[in-house]
Amino acid sequence: MLTIIFDVDDTLYDQSRPFKIAAQAFFDRTFTEEELHELYISSRKFSDELFHQSTTGEVSVEDLQVYRITEAAKTFEITLNRQEALHFQADYLAELKKMTLFEEVEQLLTLLHQQDDIQLAVLTNGEKEHQAMKIDKLRLDRWIPDNHLFISGALGVAKPDKRVFEIIEVQLGLDKENTIYIGDSFDHDIVGAKQVGWKAIWMNHRKRTAPRKDLAPDYEVQHPKALLDLFKNESL
Structure with missing residues (x-):
C-alpha cells in the first residue's frame, strides 16, 4: 500500500x-x-x-x-x-480561522482518497491545540481519519528529528519504500523524510533555494497545480 x-x-x-x-x-x-x-x-x-x-x-x-x-x-x-x-x-x-485549502490540494486529496490502495496521513509541527484547530478548520477529516493525524506537540518530538517519522512508521505500519512525504520546509520536511528512507516532494511554492546540495527531494513543485498534475501524470 x-x-x-x-x-x-x-x-x-x-x-x-x-x-x-x-x-x-x-x-x-x-x-x-x-x-x-x-x-x-x-x-x-x-x-x-x-x-x-x-x-x-x-x-x-x-x-x-x-x-x-x-x-x-x-x-x-x-x-x-x-x-x-x-x-x-x-x-x-x-x-x-478563515483559512481554506489550496483548490488544487483539495482536488488532490479527493483524488487520492478515492483509491483503495492509498492511505493518507498528516504530520505537522506545532502546539497540539493550535495545529488541531487548523486541521479542523481545513476539514481534513473528509479524507484523513483521526488516528492518521500526527502533531509534534502531542508526540513530544518534532521534525526533522527522525524519531517522529519512526513513530508514524510504527503507528501506520507503513513500508518506507512506498511512503511519500509532502512539505514546504526543506530543513524540516525534506531532510526529515529522506533521512529515514521515505520519498519526499518539496512543495516549494515560495521558490526558495535548497540549503543543501548533498540531499535532494525526489520531486520539486512550485505551485499546488503542479503537485496535482504530478500525481495525475506520474507513476509514484
Whole structure:
C-alpha cells in the first residue's frame, strides 16, 4: 500500500495570506505587497529560532508568538510592546480561522482518497491545540481519519528529528519504500523524510533555494497545480 503524508502549514494552505491581512489592518502604516511578504518571512525566521525551545517547554508558546512579531516589526523600525504583540496575534488567529485549502490540494486529496490502495496521513509541527484547530478548520477529516493525524506537540518530538517519522512508521505500519512525504520546509520536511528512507516532494511554492546540495527531494513543485498534475501524470 502507498502511504502519502502531508505537512499542513504552507503546504495545504497559504499561510502568508492570513498573516498579511492581519498585518495590513493592525499596523498604522501601509505596506506594499513586497514589504508584507518580507514581514511574513521575517516572522517565520524568528519563529523558527525559538521553535525547538517551545517544543521542549523552555519557552512558552505565547513568548514565541510575541518574539516573532516584535522582532519582525523591528526590521521596519516598528517597536511593539508585549500587549501590542499579543493583540496582533489575536488578529492573526482570527484571520487564520478563515483559512481554506489550496483548490488544487483539495482536488488532490479527493483524488487520492478515492483509491483503495492509498492511505493518507498528516504530520505537522506545532502546539497540539493550535495545529488541531487548523486541521479542523481545513476539514481534513473528509479524507484523513483521526488516528492518521500526527502533531509534534502531542508526540513530544518534532521534525526533522527522525524519531517522529519512526513513530508514524510504527503507528501506520507503513513500508518506507512506498511512503511519500509532502512539505514546504526543506530543513524540516525534506531532510526529515529522506533521512529515514521515505520519498519526499518539496512543495516549494515560495521558490526558495535548497540549503543543501548533498540531499535532494525526489520531486520539486512550485505551485499546488503542479503537485496535482504530478500525481495525475506520474507513476509514484
